[in-house]
Amino acid sequence: MNINTNYQNISDSYLFSTIAKKVNEFAQKNPDKKIIKLGIGDVTLPLCKVVVESLKKASDEMGVKETFRGYGPEQGYEFLKSQIKEYYASHKVGLEADEIFISDGAKSDLGNILDLFSQDNTVLVPDPVYPVYVDTNTMAGRKIIYIDANADNNFLPLPDDSVKADIVYLCSPNNPTGAVYDKEQLKKWVDYANKNGAVILFDSAYECFITDSSLPRSIYEIEGAKTCAIEFCSLSKMAGFTGTRCGWTVVPKALADGVLNKMWLRRQTTKFNGVPYIIQRGAEAVFTSEGQKEIQENLNYYKENAKIISDVLKKHNIWHIGGKHSPYIWLKCPNNMSSWEFFDYLLENIQIVGTPGSGFGKNGEGYFRLTSFGSRENTIEAVERLDKFLD
Ligand code: PLP
Secondary structure, eight states, X not given: OOOOGGGXXXXXXXXXXXXXXXXXXXXXXXXXXXXXXXXXXXXXXXXXXXXXXXXXHHHHHHTSTTTOOOSOOTTOOHHHHHHHHHHHHHTTOOOOGGGEEEESOHHHHHHHGGGGSOTTOEEEEEESOOTHHHHHXXXXXXXXXXXXXXXXXXXXXXXXXXXOOSEEEEESSOXXXXXXXXXXXXXXXXXHHHHHTOEEEEEOTTGGGOOOTTSOSSGGGSTTGGGTEEEEEESHXXXXXXXXXOEEEEOOTTGGGGHHHHHXXXXXXXXXXXXXXXXXXXXXXXXXXXXXXXXXXXXXXXHHHHHHHHHHHHHTTOOEEESSSSSEEEEEOGGGOOHHHHHHHXXXXXXXXXXXXXXGOGGGTTEEEEESOSOHHHHHHHHHHHHHHHO
């Protein structure tokens, strides 16, 4: 056999292992010091009550002959797809149920979708970026070009007509920067894609953090998007499903005359056997009015944490974006420190752990990501330490 040598081109991801190593070393040398982690990209609040009840009820059904379910439809049960359809309708996006495909989360589908595209496509990726887009394309041997996201464009790069790309990744609200495209900006990308015959892979995993109704939560709020975009969404951050696993992908039938929708169905029915019935029942509960109310309480909790962090940065005139419509706060390291210098500085002096921006791409150098997924108590304590230290 010959191995896929493209794997040799993936850069080893040392980011989180280096963070863990530095934190462990510090903790061993300073056992009396309390370290607060504001770097976590995972949710910390538990699943809401209606979801848990629904999961339990579905588990009971599975133990009774009359209600037991075996293989389900690979693309998801109608009961969940119709809830998601309604969810889109609530922000004025009309979809058909067979344009929605239930998945075990956005990460798998973001990688799997590449089965549909030829290897000779050129991929355009904003830098800094969620590393999965780069690694999955590198594994497939595709050419990747980068577009700079930086302070000059508020980390929201716009298309450049002189750049030719076939597959474009956009993530809004963005990980790691928390920046959110407005409708006018997204329209520019949609026009670029339609004009160039490109496809936009739109990652909306954090759309639930958007509260300003003028900002788009789905790319399909933009006229023309159905002929050029595939959207990936997830219940991970929306409803705490990071360990439960459920999301969805929208492949509109207007895209490439329905070819991609048919190909994705074929791909999923061939390589995937669906999300467990029990999990889909849990996901269904998220979209009930009680579920929406309960998840909103959790989202508000994270958003309040983000505000607490943002307020202290404002007080000390530290440039930052994000936090308002995102769990991420992206700040410029003070005194022109590099990302890792600032990491060490915070750990050594006030025992706060964040994520060095340089781990997300070259434009992340000199920046730092904090998240609002910690507990309120820890967030307040971290902010008090920052406040004193930055004085
Ligand atoms: N997309 C982005 C931008 C993310 O940050 C994450 C997770 O952190 C994902 C997708 C993965 O989501 P899921 O848990 O649904 O696989």
